[in-house]
Amino acid sequence: MYSLILHGRRLVELQKWRQLRVTVQKSFAFFSSASAGDLGPRVGRKGENFTVSYLVDSLGFSTKLAESISKNVSFEDKSNPDSVLNLLRVYGFTESQISSIITDYPRLFMADAEKSLAPKLRFLQSRGASSSELTEIVSTVPKILGKKGDKTISRYYDFVKVIIDADKSSKICHSLPEGSKQENKIRNLLVLRELGVSQRLLFSLLTSNAKYVCGKERFEESFKKVVEMGFDPSTSKFLVALRVVFGLREVTIEEKVSAYEKLGVAVSDVWEMFKKWPSFLGYSEKKIVQTFETLKKCGLLEEEIPSVFKKCPQCIGASEKKILNSIETFLGLGFSRDEFAKIAKIHPKCIGYSAETVKTKTEFLVNKMNWPLREMALFPTVLxxxxxxxxxxxxxxIKALMSKGLLRSQLPPLSSVLACTDEAFLNRYVRNHDDKELVPELMAIFARGRVS
Known part of the structure; x- marks a missing residue:
């Protein structure tokens, strides 16, 4: 696997990350992890309406946010959630911190405040945590309160404290206890922290049961490979690549690379695809061939499909039904099969767009703005x-300018209006007018239509 993928690696990337290899070796030599369960199974939707009302009334959540939370947890009376909120307030959590805790970890409402949460908070206080440290750390990673066992909670708490302190002081303190079998996860996460993995991603891994961060030798081996491949540790793709490399045997990945080669995808292109979308190596050979054959049904030539894979490796995971439904959506809007084939070659991500997305944008641009379908076929990235x-x-x-007769032609090219940056658009269609009253009017029209 490794030799095949590295075949396409650029020398500059190797040089860029060579220094990281030294850091990795030093980090693994120094560090020594934890695991535990969550608060229990997801609660059903019974009482969802009451839950929404409670979240809106008690915490000031928007209805949309409350409805989203109610899909993960629900209750029919306020006794237990009231107890949880009261306990958090007693321990000095601010309303902002409480809102953040419930948003990130709503299942906390299902815990017993006195029998489960209070003992954990008292234990953390007994370890010398100040009120501000306690509230900051728990509100940053509220799932700590869903873990079981003082030792596990303590170790997770220490890890979060180390990372927060390190971010404040720009250096990391190696103060966690050593020698336990449960230290693998902590050790691995600290190594990831040293290499620049963000706090948000670290804390997400800390409270998960992801196997690829709970190993030791296997983790170290996979980690070094991903670093050498040139992935930036500060991006989420680094962790995806780590998971893929950890989860697949070398012979398995060699077989997958070979399957792509048989379909006309060069080994160097496989590497580029892996850089764009690491998860694509998880697709089975059967799935790869199936997608290839389905794209042929959509009008793409065999020699054109490898370039589609390279541009958008995630489309390999699309089901046959989804791809065929996609072409039916385009045909139903008036595009020809040849035009769909061109759209797929230029912008293969369109295969994954929902029918509603494609219809809404096409109908708006074609029916309301009067751009012809052929322009959309030439510029499908608009989707x-x-x-x-x-x-x-x-x-x-554009409509305002047309109504005032200020455009030379009836309608400018679609790409001229939508392909540029906001700044370029404003310079091209708004700020270029001499009329001092017109420019503010157009700016207001632009701002009214823009939703951030």
Whole structure:
């Protein structure tokens, strides 16, 4: 596996990360992890309406946020959630911290405040945590209160404290206890922290049972490989690549690379695809061939499909039904099969867009703005743009200019309006007018249509 993938690696990337290899070796030589269960199974949706009302009334949540939370936890009376909120307030948590805790970990409402949560908070205080340290750390990673056992809670708490203190002081303190079998996760996460993995991702891994961060020798081996491959530890792709490399045997990945080669994908392109979307190596050979054959049914030639895979490796995971439904959506909107094939070649991500997304944007641009379908076929990346942030505000400006007879042609090219940055658009269609009253008017039209 490794030799095949590294075949496509750029020399500059190898040089960029060579120094990291030294850091990795030193880190693993120094560090020595933890595991535990969560608060229990997800609660059903019974009492969902009451839950929404309670979250809105008691914590000031928006209805949308409350409805989202109610899909993960629900209750029919306020006795238990009231007890949890009262306990947190007694321990000095601010309303902002409480809102953050419940948003991140709503199942805390299902815990027994006196029998489960209070003993854990008292234990953490007994370890010397100040009130401000306790509230900051627990509100940062509330799932700590869902763990069982003083030793596990203590170790997780220490880890979070180390990371927070390190971020404040720009250095890390190696003060965690050593010698336990449960230290693998902590040791591995500290190594990840040293290499630049963000606090948010570290804390997410800390409270998960991800196998690829609970190992020792296997983790170290996989970690070194991913670093050498050139992945940036500060990005989430680094962890995805680590999970993939950890979870697959070398012979298995060699077989997958071979499967792509048989379909016309060069080994160097497999590496580029892995850099874009590491998860694609998890697809089975059967799935790879199935997607290849389905794209042929959509009008793509065999020699064109490898470039589609390279541009958008995540499309390999699309089901046959989804791909065929996608073409039916485009055909139903008036595109020809040849035009769909062109769209898929230029912007293969369109295969994964929902029918509603494709219909809404196409109908708006074609029916309301009067751009011809052929322009969308030539510029399909428009389907990936936000209606609220880009398409609508810019089109509102164009409609205003057209109504005033200020455009030379009836309608400018679609790409001229939507492919540029906001700054370029404003310079091209708003700020270029001499009329001092018109420019503020157009700016207001643009701002009204834009939703951040």
């Amino acid at each position: 990936g743009y936000s209606m609220k942030k880009r398409i609508v505000p810019r089109c509102n400006v």
